[in-house]
Amino acid sequence: MNTELQDHEYLVYSTVILILALFTTSIIFLLLTLIKRARKIKKNKKRSAFQEFIDSTLFSMLFDNSTPPEVLARFKYFMTTSVLFKKVAIKSIVALHNNYSGNYRTKLENFYVQSGLVHYSLNKIRSRRWAEVVEGLRDLSNLKYDPAFDQIASLIQYPNEFVRKEAFLGVIRLRGLGELIKREDLPWYLDDWAQSNILLTLKTLQLGAPEKMEILLSSSNPSMVLMGARLIEHFQYTHQAPALQHALGQARDLKLQIELKDIILRLNPYPGSAL
Amino acid sequence: MTGISWLDSGIHVFNYFILVFAVFVMVSYLILAIISAYSLKSYLKKNRYLNYGALLALPNIPKVSLIAPAYNEGNTIKENVQSLLSINYNNFDVIVVNDGSKDHSVAILMDAFELKKSDMVYHPHVPTKAVRGIYTSSNPSYSKLIVVDKENGGKADALNTGINVSGNPYIVCIDVDCIMDKDVLLKLVKPFMEQSSTRTIATGGVVRIANSCVIKAGKLIKVNATNYWLARIQVLEYLRAFLFGRMAWAKMDGLLIISGAFGMFDREIVIKAGGYNTKTVGEDMELVVRMRRYMIDHKQNYAVQYIPDPLCWTEAPESYKILRKQRSRWTRGTFETLWIHRKMFFNPKYKILGMLSYPYWLFYEYCAPLIEFTGLLITLILVFLGIISWVFFFLFLIMVYAYAVMFSMMAIYAEESTFKRYATFRDLWKLVFIALLEPIIFHPFTVYAALVGNWEKIRGNTGWGDMTRRGFNKAPAK
Numbered sequence: 001m002n003t004e005l006q007d008h009e010y011l012v013y014s015t016v017i018l019i020l021a022l023f024t025t026s027i028i029f030l031l032l033t034l035i036k037r038a039r040k041i042k043k044n045k046k047r048s049a050f051q052e053f054i055d056s057t058l059f060s061m062l063f064d065n066s067t068p069p070e071v072l073a074r075f076k077y078f079m080t081t082s083v084l085f086k087k088v089a090i091k092s093i094v095a096l097h098n099n100y101s102g103n104y105r106t107k108l109e110n111f112y113v114q115s116g117l118v119h120y121s122l123n124k125i126r127s128r129r130w131a132e133v134v135e136g137l138r139d140l141s142n143l144k145y146d147p148a149f150d151q152i153a154s155l156i157q158y159p160n161e162f163v164r165k166e167a168f169l170g171v172i173r174l175r176g177l178g179e180l181i182k183r184e185d186l187p188w189y190l191d192d193w194a195q196s197n198i199l200l201t202l203k204t205l206q207l208g209a210p211e212k213m214e215i216l217l218s219s220s221n222p223s224m225v226l227m228g229a230r231l232i233e234h235f236q237y238t239h240q241a242p243a244l245q246h247a248l249g250q251a252r253d254l255k256l257q258i259e260l261k262d263i264i265l266r267l268n269p270y271p272g273s274a275l
Numbered sequence: 276m277t278g279i280s281w282l283d284s285g286i287h288v289f290n291y292f293i294l295v296f297a298v299f300v301m302v303s304y305l306i307l308a309i310i311s312a313y314s315l316k317s318y319l320k321k322n323r324y325l326n327y328g329a330l331l332a333l334p335n336i337p338k339v340s341l342i343a344p345a346y347n348e349g350n351t352i353k354e355n356v357q358s359l360l361s362i363n364y365n366n367f368d369v370i371v372v373n374d375g376s377k378d379h380s381v382a383i384l385m386d387a388f389e390l391k392k393s394d395m396v397y398h399p400h401v402p403t404k405a406v407r408g409i410y411t412s413s414n415p416s417y418s419k420l421i422v423v424d425k426e427n428g429g430k431a432d433a434l435n436t437g438i439n440v441s442g443n444p445y446i447v448c449i450d451v452d453c454i455m456d457k458d459v460l461l462k463l464v465k466p467f468m469e470q471s472s473t474r475t476i477a478t479g480g481v482v483r484i485a486n487s488c489v490i491k492a493g494k495l496i497k498v499n500a501t502n503y504w505l506a507r508i509q510v511l512e513y514l515r516a517f518l519f520g521r522m523a524w525a526k527m528d529g530l531l532i533i534s535g536a537f538g539m540f541d542r543e544i545v546i547k548a549g550g551y552n553t554k555t556v557g558e559d560m561e562l563v564v565r566m567r568r569y570m571i572d573h574k575q576n577y578a579v580q581y582i583p584d585p586l587c588w589t590e591a592p593e594s595y596k597i598l599r600k601q602r603s604r605w606t607r608g609t610f611e612t613l614w615i616h617r618k619m620f621f622n623p624k625y626k627i628l629g630m631l632s633y634p635y636w637l638f639y640e641y642c643a644p645l646i647e648f649t650g651l652l653i654t655l656i657l658v659f660l661g662i663i664s665w666v667f668f669f670l671f672l673i674m675v676y677a678y679a680v681m682f683s684m685m686a687i688y689a690e691e692s693t694f695k696r697y698a699t700f701r702d703l704w705k706l707v708f709i710a711l712l713e714p715i716i717f718h719p720f721t722v723y724a725a726l727v728g729n730w731e732k733i734r735g736n737t738g739w740g741d742m743t744r745r746g747f748n749k750a751p752a753k
Binding site for chain 2: 008015018019022025026029032033040131134135138162166191192193195196199203230233259262266
């Protein structure tokens with residue numbers, strides 16, 4: 001037996017080394033898990049503290065006559081020392097922006113610019129990481145930063161589809177549905193997911209109907225034809241039914257044909273009757 | 276060795292076979308884990324900013340039928356159906372198929388949901404056992420509910436009945452006792468909405484263990500790592516299987532199974548492929564394989580997608596008896612599916628399915644317990660002959676143990692890096708502790724259960740076996 005072991009000494013050693021390596025890897029993964037959890041807990045605590053501070057400060061600006069310079073003075077230290085603070089601040093501003101209207105919204109939009117948080121978002125849309133670009137352009141468009149319009153519009157041609165879709169949504173948020181009409185021949189497919197986001201945006205922002213919506217029905221891009229039909233349905237433009245019928249006649253795409261038929265039926269559930 | 280040349284040669288060959296097999300298993304698990312990690316990271320990155328609620332803005336969001344077969348579920352069926360009806364989605368109906376229950380399931384449903392017999396005509400696109408009646412509610416609050424009462428024919432037959440009754444293009448097949456996330460349909464439908472030239476025929480989801488979790492009114496309130504060892508080991512096992520295994524196979528377009536407890540399908544393709552096979556107990560895997568074969572045979576572009584979010588929570592067996600029955604059935608189901616589709620084995624026509632997925636399932640899922648058992652027998656013979664090298668025996672034993680522990684730690688880390696559903700340090704330590712025990716107390720049992728499954732298959736057992744469960748929020752049976 002001993003001779004056999006001596007013959008296979010290298011095998012014994014390599015197996016022992018492998019065992020040690022496996023146990024070490026297990027411990028490393030366990031430590032990584034613990035570190036990750038501890039960091040997460042610490043970050044969440046910090047985030048909660050920031051959140052409370054930011055919310056109370058922004059509320060005081062909106063409702064208690066604190067001036068933006070006063071708020072900025074309170075923010076100053078954290079703005080220069082913590083990226084997390086900037087993230088939480090932007091998130092809070094966007095949340096408040098969604099919940100309020102009129103003058104409050106304008107105040108928040110102005111504060112976003114005055115505080116310099118807008119530069120944080122602008123830097124993000126120049127990032128090489130597409131997820132950051134999405135985050136940046138979403139913040140900019142949600143907070144109506146119109147000077148970034150051209151930059152956002154240029155991202156509609158971005159290679160990454162998530163950025164393209166978000167940029168497309170961004171220009172609509174900034175300047176309304178007219179931007180959709182201007183891009184009637186969009187060179188890429190606007191899938192149902194993106195279309196549902198556009199419909200949600202126009203509902204939440206209560207965007208008005210664009211002029212010449214029917215132009216979309218003659219687009220060479222079937223997804224834009226469908227988007228046009230959905231907008232016609234949303235605004236209940238029953239007078240556009242002939243244009244929809246025409247689009248149905250022209251449609252080569254099977255999915256588009258089915259969807260157009262459904263929309264026509266929903267717009268006029270009693271075919272033959274006057275629309 | 277023994278000095279008998281043929282025996283010595285045989286032992287040598289077997290030793291090397293086992294070694295090569297074990298190395299392949301370990302390496303393949305690592306490769307799958309790496310692919311999964313990459314894929315999970317990418318999924319989470321893409322889904323980080325998504326607002327699933329946006330889908331509700333779409334007036335013509337795809338219509339979906341949730342099909343829930345029920346057999347003797349009277350104790351919990353009312354709450355379960357209420358939970359299904361409260362799912363966050365616009366266009367869906369819930370089809371509960373009572374598969375000839377011996378309890379009062381139908382009476383309970385009729386009473387709870389004010390059901391009356393419907394004049395709906397039953398079209399058996401897929402042949403099933405006779406339907407006794409179809410019921411809908413007279414109360415508009417339950418307008419989404421359809422209850423089908425039929426003769427007992429098994430789960431697959433009940434699902435086929437639901438498929439026949441559904442008039443919607445998509446179906447979600449679930450176990451009626453599963454707890455669903457409220458956004459489950461929004462997440463499952465997304466891949467179908469993103470399809471363009473490639474047709475998505477199925478989306479599979481992750482199933483997690485709900486034992487000891489806090490559940491109220493059919494909703495998952497808080498996730499806990501259960502105190503019951505057997506169920507807790509399965510928590511870890513499901514983490515490894517769903518986070519590492521299936522995620523990687525989905526990424527490689529080689530996914531062969533979508534859990535019977537939770538999957539969404541293109542109804543047209545399901546019917547064209549022939550519906551669920553009622554002659555196998557592995558009907559979930561068999562359907563996916565057959566649908567994929569159908570698409571390849573008919574030269575159609577298709578995709579099978581996978582959603583790694585924990586959306587469906589189920590109760591795991593807490594007794595060895597029930598677990599043995601479950602695992603035995605899984606073994607029989609795997610064998611039956613592999614046998615039915617044996618034409619795919621190393622068949623290049625089926626690309627990755629034929630060249631990789633099928634052989635993997637055959638060798639590493641189905642044959643692995645048989646090979647392990649053979650190894651055990653040979654070891655006993657070597658001990659009997661007095662020619663075993665105890666040093667190598669223990670070294671390899673420790674190595675396999677260390678590997679299993681490492682893999683579990685990787686799974687725990689993956690969960691921590693992604694969904695973080697086990698939020699307390701106490702739960703984390705519970706999982707770590709069970710990871711140390713799992714290779715010793717659980718794995719040998721699964722090998723035994725697989726052997727029983729093979730034995731039952733040889734003896735012609737085709738049944739499911741009684742799968743009694745404790746029910747959520749109830750004390751264990753004494």
